[in-house]
Amino acid sequence: MSLEAIYAAVLDGNAPAAKAQTQIALDAGESAESILNTACIPAMSEVGSLFEMGEKFVPEMLISARAMNASMELLKPLLAAAGVEQIGTVVVGTVAGDLHDIGKNLVAMMMEGAGFKIIDLGTDVPPAQFVDSMKTDKPDIIAMSALLTTTTKSISSTIQALEEAGVRGEVKIMVGGAPVTQDFADHVGADGFAPDASSAARRAKELLAIA
Numbered sequence: 001m002s003l004e005a006i007y008a009a010v011l012d013g014n015a016p017a018a019k020a021q022t023q024i025a026l027d028a029g030e031s032a033e034s035i036l037n038t039a040c041i042p043a044m045s046e047v048g049s050l051f052e053m054g055e056k057f058v059p060e061m062l063i064s065a066r067a068m069n070a071s072m073e074l075l076k077p078l079l080a081a082a083g084v085e086q087i088g089t090v091v092v093g094t095v096a097g098d099l100h101d102i103g104k105n106l107v108a109m110m111m112e113g114a115g116f117k118i119i120d121l122g123t124d125v126p127p128a129q130f131v132d133s134m135k136t137d138k139p140d141i142i143a144m145s146a147l148l149t150t151t152t153k154s155i156s157s158t159i160q161a162l163e164e165a166g167v168r169g170e171v172k173i174m175v176g177g178a179p180v181t182q183d184f185a186d187h188v189g190a191d192g193f194a195p196d197a198s199s200a201a202r203r204a205k206e207l208l209a210i211a
Ligand code: B12
Pocket: 041, 044, 045, 047, 048, 049, 051, 052, 058, 059, 061, 062, 065, 097, 098, 099, 100, 101, 102, 103, 104, 106, 107, 143, 144, 145, 146, 147, 148, 149, 150, 174, 175, 176, 177, 178, 179, 192, 193, 194, 195, 196, 197, 198, 200
């Protein structure tokens, strides 16, 4: 079964195999969403658990992330293809000090698939860059990702910078990432939180009152 092979390839950090097995699964009629949700994401979660148990180390996490990205190269256009007309603009970015981008990329893809125009500022995005994007990109939503407990502080400082620039009221703010919770979102005054990429896309539509 190629789903199991994709899972194993991501877990082992074998990017060529992840890509080849993803193509085999797609050719066999598997949907991009099911490959993502039943092979890629569970494999990365397993990598996380093994890291937490001291059975995998940072370089291994990185090669697993690369393998997942190799699979995502094939899945991304298919996940995005579902969306037709653009229903709003979302600026996405991983906050200052944080280089994790897999979850942020998934959120961007699912939002793109839901019909949003996505402007991706990348990783380690300083508050000032989010503020600048308010002028240049005129987003309806700013979506910030943080994966480290320490960098959740950058979410607060970005919201503060938007307030100080007088533009906080012009945009909805969504926050997410493994250490981020609804309580945290409420505490920092964000408008929306979601625990995963598909609910993030749903929540974004709710925030803009799009059915
Ligand atoms: C892969 C990985 C890495 C890779 C990142 C590669 C990349 N290109 O992203 C590398 C090896 C570079 C890395 C580095 C580090 N990492 Co790391 N990493 C991970 C790992 C294993 C998986 C993260 C991941 O991609 N998960 C899969 C995605 C799909 O899940 P996700 O990111 O949570 O995203 C989902 C949701 O959270 C949500 N979401 C995400 N963003 C957003 C945004 C919005 C707006 C919304 C609504 C939703 C949303 O939707 C996503 C999709 O469903 C986690 C372990 C884990 N269990 O999470 C550790 C982990 C996050 N890393 C950790 C650490 C400590 C580090 C390092 C400090 C290690 C070191 N000593 O150097 C560095 C920090 C580098 C830096 N400055 O950022 C810790 C963080 C601990 C903490 N609580 O602070 C973790 C939890 C591991 C652990 N248990 O210790 N890491």
